[in-house]
Amino acid sequence: MSNPDTSTTQAQPLHGRHALITGAGRGIGAAIAHRLAADGAQLTLVGRQANTLQALAQTIAEQHPEAPRPQVLPCDVTDAAAVQHCFEQAAAGFGPVHILINNAGQAQSAPVQHTTDALWQQMLAVNLTGTFQCSRAAVPGMLATGWGRIVNVASTAGQRGYAYVSAYVAAKHGVIGLTRAMALELARKGITVNAVCPGYTDTDLLAHSIANVVAKTGRSPAEALAEFTRPNPQGRLVQPEEVADAVAWLCTPAAASITGQDVSVSGGEVM
Known part of the structure; x- marks a missing residue:
């Protein structure tokens, strides 16, 4: 990576860094993509819907015409072979991944006695195993360059319990445990690993949950x-851009001493 001048570093602290974002197409993932692009990162956008990712890439390219156009790589993070191929393609385009944002996730609800094996496995596969597989694929490149940032988008569900989403809660607790373990392994390698834990956030996913409650x-x-805003002491939904701001800071050189943390972005719901 070239060494940018001081003015560029201050304005764009991630200038020249290659950031790969999973679940990038909408909601929190798209907000993170916009923010990291503004901070100078070269983006690889990963998700299952290529058309959504292409639309986001086009928007970012129009807003930042001086930067390389984001590359789009459709991928199912639950498929280990597909993940490995995705990271190989990403590196072929922009070099090793310096920043990994594990944002892909799903949330489904059911009382524990009605939680099927399929639902349980799906929640673990997308939220936990996908995070592990992407991290495993990214770490060798980070070790080779001697610098890296992994930020796992977990949830306040990983910091406390919620009723009727036992599989999701278990998976997100697992993400935080994985975060801590990787942080210890990589602490002396120039690589930090942290989790950001949003409370209920104003996204399409939450809108779907609200519709389910109504139905x-x-x-x-x-x-x-009101049921979703009640746990937040500020009495509101978190905005995707607020989550993106927390993620972006953890990716900067200024956060070099922050690792193994689960940062709650929840208006004080978790203290």
Whole structure:
């Protein structure tokens, strides 16, 4: 990586760094992509819907015409072979991945007695195993360059319990445990590993959850929304851009001493 001048480093602290973001197409992932692009990173956008990723890449390219256009790599993070191929393609385009944002995730609800084996395995596969497989693929390149940032987008569900989402909660607790273990392994290698834990965030995923509550309980949308804002002491939903700001800071040189942490972005829900 070239050494940017001081003014560039201050304005774009991630100038020339290669950042790969999973689940990048919308919501928190898209907000992170916009923020890291503004900070100078070269982006690889990963997800299952190529058309959504291409649209995001086009928008970012128009906003940052001086930077390389983001590369788009459709990939299912639960498929180990596909993940390995994805990282090989990413490196072929922009070199080794310096920054990995493990954002891909799913949330499904069911009482524990009605949680099927399939639901349980799916929640673990997407939220936990996918995070592990992408991290495993990224670490060799980070070790070779002597610098890296891994940020796992977990959830307040990984810091506390929630009813009716036992599989999701278990998976996100696993993500935080994985974060701590990797942080210890890589602490002397110039690589930090942290988790960001959003509370209920204003995304399409939450809108889907609200619609499910309305359909199942007969509550109004406003009543359903109130159930999601109630745990937040600020009485509101977290905004995707707020999560992106926390992620971006953890990727900067200024956060070199921060590793193994699970940072709650939740208006004080978790203290």
